[in-house]
Amino acid sequence: MVFSSLFFVFFFLTLNLLLYNLVDGIEKKNMVMLVFSLIFYSWAGPKYLILLLGMVFISWFTAIMIEESRKKSVKKKYLTLACVLLIGFLGIFKYLNFFTGITSSLIGLPSEATKIVLPVGISFYTFQLLSYVVDVYRGEVAAQRKYWHLLLYAALFHQCIAGPIVRYQLVADEIDHRKVRVDEFSKGIMRFMVGLAKKAILANSCASVADALFPSGHKAIVAIPAGGLWIGLLFYMLQIYLDFSAYSDMAIGMGWMIGFHYNENFNYPYIATSIKDFWNRWHISLSTFFRDYVYIPLGGNRKGARRRTINLLVVWALTGFWHGASWNYILWGLYFFVFICIENKGWLDKLKKLPGGVRHLYAMLVVYFGWALFRQESIADLGTSLKGMFGLNGNGWMDMSTSLVIKNHIFLLIFCVIASTPLIKYIGRFFRGLANKLCRIPYLVYIYDMLAPIGLMILSFMALIGNSYNPFLYFQF
Numbered sequence: 212m213v214f215s216s217l218f219f220v221f222f223f224l225t226l227n228l229l230l231y232n233l234v235d236g237i238e239k240k241n242m243v244m245l246v247f248s249l250i251f252y253s254w255a256g257p258k259y260l261i262l263l264l265g266m267v268f269i270s271w272f273t274a275i276m277i278e279e280s281r282k283k284s285v286k287k288k289y290l291t292l293a294c295v296l297l298i299g300f301l302g303i304f305k306y307l308n309f310f311t312g313i314t315s316s317l318i319g320l321p322s323e324a325t326k327i328v329l330p331v332g333i334s335f336y337t338f339q340l341l342s343y344v345v346d347v348y349r350g351e352v353a354a355q356r357k358y359w360h361l362l363l364y365a366a367l368f369h370q371c372i373a374g375p376i377v378r379y380q381l382v383a384d385e386i387d388h389r390k391v392r393v394d395e396f397s398k399g400i401m402r403f404m405v406g407l408a409k410k411a412i413l414a415n416s417c418a419s420v421a422d423a424l425f426p427s428g429h430k431a432i433v434a435i436p437a438g439g440l441w442i443g444l445l446f447y448m449l450q451i452y453l454d455f456s457a458y459s460d461m462a463i464g465m466g467w468m469i470g471f472h473y474n475e476n477f478n479y480p481y482i483a484t485s486i487k488d489f490w491n492r493w494h495i496s497l498s499t500f501f502r503d504y505v506y507i508p509l510g511g512n513r514k515g516a517r518r519r520t521i522n523l524l525v526v527w528a529l530t531g532f533w534h535g536a537s538w539n540y541i542l543w544g545l546y547f548f549v550f551i552c553i554e555n556k557g558w559l560d561k562l563k564k565l566p567g568g569v570r571h572l573y574a575m576l577v578v579y580f581g582w583a584l585f586r587q588e589s590i591a592d593l594g595t596s597l598k599g600m601f602g603l604n605g606n607g608w609m610d611m612s613t614s615l616v617i618k619n620h621i622f623l624l625i626f627c628v629i630a631s632t633p634l635i636k637y638i639g640r641f642f643r644g645l646a647n648k649l650c651r652i653p654y655l656v657y658i659y660d661m662l663a664p665i666g667l668m669i670l671s672f673m674a675l676i677g678n679s680y681n682p683f684l685y686f687q688f
Contacts, residue, residue, distance in 0.1 A: 212254040213372070214461045215410040217675050220668075223251070224465070231469060237387060241363055244469070251368035252331060259330040262300065267362045269296050270340040271355065274347040278354040286348055293344040301337045304330055309536035332371040334533060338500055340365055343379040345504055352380040360386055369465045373458035375476035375496035382471055389470030397660065399467030404667040406460025409453050411671040413627050417450035420620050424613065425596065427587060432595045437602045439613035444600075446620075448582045449627040452481060455494065481631045484570035485559055486550040486577055497533070501526045519555075524548055534585070539593065543584040550577055 212219050227247045231240055253260040273293035277286045307327055343361070346352045355361045361379075364386060370377055424435060424443025435443065459476035466473045476496050483489035490498050509522040524545075531544020554562070562570055587593040599606050629635065646653040 212251055214458060215407060215415075215671075215675065217672070220407065220671075223247070228468060237389065240469070241360070241386065244367065245359060245363045248363065248366040248368040248371065252366055252371060255331050256328070262304070262330055262333075263336065263366060264362070266297060266300055266337065266340060267365050268358065269293055270344050270365075271358045271361045274344050274354040274361075275356065277344070277348050290344060290348045294341065297337055297341055297344075301333055303327070304333055306532075306536045332373075335374050335376055336365045336371055338376050338497075339379070342376070342500060342504060346378070346380055352383055355379070355383070367471075369462045369471070370473065373455070373462070374494070375459050375462065375473055376500050377473055377496070381474065385471050391468070391470045395467045395470075399464045401464070401660070401664050402467065403461050403464030404664040404671070406457040406462075406464060407671045408667040409457035409460060409630070411674040413623075413630060414450050414453035414457055415674065416620070416623055417446045417453060417627060420616065420623070421447035421450050421586075423616060425586065427589065427592050429592065429595055432592060432599055433604045433606060435599060436607045436609050436613050437600055438609040439617070440596060440600045442617050442624075444579065444583055444586070444596075446624065446627075447586055448481075448579055449624075449631060451582060451585070452477070452631055453627065479631065479633050481575065481578075482571070482633070483574045483578075484567060485554060485562055485574055486547060487554055487559065489574055489578055490547070490551075497530070501530060505529060520552060523551060523555075527551065535588075537588045538590065539584055539588050543581060546581055546584055 212223065214220075227243070230247075231243045234240055234243055249260060252263060270293060273289045276289045280286045280289065304327055343352070343355075343364070347354050355364070364377075364379055364382060365371070367377075421443050424439045425447055426432060426435065426443075432440075456477040463473050463475070474496060476494060478492040478495065480489050480492035483492055506522055506526045509525060510518050511522065512519045527544040527548035528541060529544070530547075531541045534540045534543070562573065583593060583596060587596055595604065598604050602608065643653075643656055646656045
C-alpha cells in the first residue's frame with residue numbers, strides 16, 4: 212500500500228482519521244494508530260511483521276537495561292548488542308543478496324539460493340531504532356517503558372516506508388501528550404494534498420517521460436538521440452525530488468492531522484549554490500542521522516584533516532549504500548564525497564566570491580550528473596548513457612519522435628521546475644499577506660483554504676484513475 216493509491220486516500224486514511232477522532236483519551240487514540248500502522252505495514256506480507264516486532268523488542272529491552280545499569284561498561288555492552296543485532300538484521304535483509312552476488316561471481320556459487328525479499332521500510336525503522344537506543348545511552352532521552360509505545364514510534368505508517376527518519380526525542384512527549392488544533396488539522400490536509408498532487412500528477416508524469424527518454428538497457432539507450440537523453444535525465448532529476456519530497460509532505464501533513472510534528476525533510480535543494488548547501492537541503496533527516504551517529508562519533512573534524520577525510524569517506528560510502536544494495540549507489544555516494552572534499556579544501560571559499568547564478572549552475576551540474584549514476588544500476592548502461600549524451604553512440608542530436616515527446620511535455624517541465632523552487636510559496640505568502648492587510652475579513656483567503664485541497668484532490672484523483680492522464684498534455688505546440 213502506498214500513500215498515492217486511491218485505496219489509501221479514500222478508505223484507509225479516511226477510516227483511520229474517523230476512528231481516531233471517535234475514541235477518547237490519548238491511549239485509545241494511540242491504540243488506533245498502532246493497529247492501523249501494523250495493518251499498513253503487514254499489507255505487503257504479514258511475515259515481516261514478526262521482524263519489526265522483534266527489532267522493536269531488542270531496542271526496547273536494551274534501552275531499559277542501558278538506563279538501569281550503573282556501570283558504563285555494562286551500558287556499552289547493551290548498546291553494542293542492540294547495534295549489532297539491528298544492523299545485522301538490516302544487513303541480512305537488505306544487503307545479503309548483494310554480497311552473495313559478489314561471492315557467486317568470484318567463486319561460482321549460485322546466487323539464486325539466497326535471494327531474500329526486502330521488507331518494507333526496514334531502512335527507515337532500523338535507523339529510527341538505532342537513534343533511539345543511542346540517545347538513551349547518551350542520556351538525551353528516557354527509555355520508553357511501554358513496549359507498544361515504542362512499537363507505535365517505529366511502525367507509525369506516516370513515515371515507516373519513505374521517511375522522514377524521525378528521532379524518538381522529537382515525538383517522545385507527543386506520544387503521551389498531544390493535542391490537535393483545528394488550524395493544524397486544516398494545514399495537515401493541505402500539506403497532504405500538496406504531497407499527493409506532487410506524486411500523482413508531477414512525479415508520476417516525470418517518471419513516464421524519464422523512462423522514455425533516459426531508459427536502461429544498451430539497445431534502448433543507443434536509440435535515443437543526445438538531446439533526448441539530456442532532457443530525459445532532467446525529467447528524472449525532477450522526478451526524484453518531487454517523488455521523495457511528496458512522501459515527506461504527506462507524512463508531515465498526516466502528522467499534523469493527529470498532533471505529531473515531524474521535521475522538514477527537504478528544503479528546496481535545487482536552489483542550492485554548492486554541494487554542501489545541496490546536502491543541507493536534501494533528505495535532511497538522513498544527512499543529520501549520519502552526521503550525529505556516524506561522522507561525529509568517528510571524530511568529525513576534531514582529529515585533523517586526514518582523519519576528517521576518512522570519516523567523510525565512511526559517511527558518504529554509507530550514504531550511497533543506504534540507498535540501495537548496488538555498486539552504482541556506492542559510486543553515487545563517493546561521487547559526492549569527492550566534491551565535498553574539494554569544497555572543504557578551500558574551493559568553497561573561492562566559490563562564494565562568484566556570482567550566485569554561477570554557483571548555482573555549478574551545483575546543479577554536479578547534482579545532475581550524479582542522478583545519472585543513481586539512475587543506471589549497470590555500469591555499462593551508465594557508460595552508454597553518458598556517451599550518448601555527447602553523441603558518441605552515433606545517435607545524433609534530435610529526431611522527430613523525441614522532439615514530439617519533449618514538445619508534448621514542455622509545460623510539465625516548466626511547471627515542475629517552478630514547483631522545485633519556493634516561488635509558488637512566496638507568491639502565495641504575498642497574496643495572503645496582501646489580503647489580510649487590505650481586507651478586514653479576508654474571505655478570499657478562507658475560500659482558497661477550503662477549495663485548494665479539494666481542487667488538488669480532484670486533479671490527483673483524475674491522475675490516479677488513469678495512469679496516462681496528464682493535464683499538461685492539453686497545452687501542446
